[in-house]
Amino acid sequence: MRLDDLVTPALVVDASAFEHNLTTMAAALPGERLRPHVKAHKCTAIAARQAAVGHSGFTCATVRECEGLAAAGLGGDLLLANEVLDTRRLGVLVAAGHRVTLCVDSPATVEAAVAGGVREVVIDVNVGLPRCGCPPQEAGALAELAASKGLDVRGVQGYEGHVVGLEDAADRTAKCAESMELLREAHRAVGGELMTAGGTGTYAINTWATEIQAGTYILMDSAYGRLELPFRQAVYVLATVISTSAAGWSVADAGLKAFGMDHGNPALEGSSVWFCSDEHLTFSPPRPVGERVLVTPAHLDPTVAYHERMHVADLSSGEILETWPVDLRGW
């Protein structure tokens, strides 16, 4: 099977760039120093490759991601880096022998963890992003509450999500340090072996966290591509030019249902993208009808979530080497 045989739009992985990203990160953050975030790729085949190079623990954003990894034999140490109020499905995983650690940031989420049969938690700490996490100064009391309810508190989480995408490296480094100082304050009060944080944008500069939750590095997108990281663009949406206008534009058959759009339009090398419709990408200058193009997503995670599978290809020969189900979608 070759790229030319694929129904478009189709998610295509550049095998060479994928291997580069896998080995580059494994060298920089070997073994348990990286806890890959599966929300970026939603694919147990990729998680298995990450485990094979030494990253045996995973970060998840949803219960479904935990269930899918466990079913794939990758449930040895799963961190659900989010608050969950109905934890019964997580309790089922724990009872079946998988290790699931859940974030808590309030008495209500502690109660929820206990109620569903979760046994291990980390205290989620707000380190500057206005999202989940308790204030650093409240982390100790929350850990005591969790312990008093019989939960094992493994440490703290503090995601510097407002920092990971900053394009200025010095700014990113300075703000990462500020965030991690808050997390260290919480960790001093909570204790435990985990101080989990970080992302692709801070994987090399966040030296305070005990483990980094990077996800995007393995496939990349145009947003992180601007940060001068050592990872290569490894995923594209393959599309077919279906219409061309003499007035100066062409249309490819990949649109709003093939790309996460919160970071703006996807990119097509050598072209200016005008806009996306549900199943269309209008761009200039025009290309011939029938030509196939590789379009770079602006934001990986919500792009992958639209696709049922990804095809791993040798882009130089056009040969498809493997096809991986995107099997961690939904909730």
Place this chain on the structure above:
Amino acid sequence: MRLDDLVTPALVVDASAFEHNLTTMAAALPGERLRPHVKAHKCTAIAARQAAVGHSGFTCATVRECEGLAAAGLGGDLLLANEVLDTRRLGVLVAAGHRVTLCVDSPATVEAAVAGGVREVVIDVNVGLPRCGCPPQEAGALAELAASKGLDVRGVQGYEGHVVGLEDAADRTAKCAESMELLREAHRAVGGELMTAGGTGTYAINTWATEIQAGTYILMDSAYGRLELPFRQAVYVLATVISTSAAGWSVADAGLKAFGMDHGNPALEGSSVWFCSDEHLTFSPPRPVGERVLVTPAHLDPTVAYHERMHVADLSSGEILETWPVDLRGW
């Protein structure tokens, strides 16, 4: 089963608003005057309801949508309102007795239709949106080419996609008339029983088209909600508040993988939405952890495409009446 039992995020349909929209449109554009566009809901259960009130032909954006409707017994008159270069799967549908009419806008797409076994086409005409469609003055020659290759040319399509969302009604009406004058010019040259066009924003003012391709009207979104149409908001993403900060915000568990984001943030009544993350919606003022909220998508079509199913509920009682698979996703 009740709304409180659902795993969140979950797509929820307000049964009462749905019935209102269904009957309001069926009264305004009865029978074949409406060719509902299934790309908006991607759900054969909804298409069956639309057929039951008299709309027996459907508009599709993808081959998969055609296949799904045909498999559901709704393949009596399908218009694939898009250009397709690999038409073999459509040829299979035609050979099996389903009626599939395909858009063509170039000699290459005419050749593609013939090659795959498609027998009926409409000439797709550009009426102002820089996307697919031939110039109006070239439609006649393209129809002759198609006929010379043995295709049955049923008429013309001209989607005024640059007009349907205009918030000023007078502006929308004037620009719709301009677009339809171009389509009439093409139709005079092409002939045939179909002059297919329109959308939810122009369903009442596009009196030139023989049929209207509206899709969003049945479920609606906040973008079309600004147009003072007689349709009610009928779909929401149900989410759970999982975290609340004393600093003044809350977080619900629905984010970039639950909402199409090209039209901006979704809306939460009585609240200000700050931003979405992959699985989070940060908003103010804060609400209690555990509260469930109904969030209105900004753009229906790419929102539905993220979800596996939708739950039809009586919102006043909280009872779930039916659950419909979103079974027309993918390509």
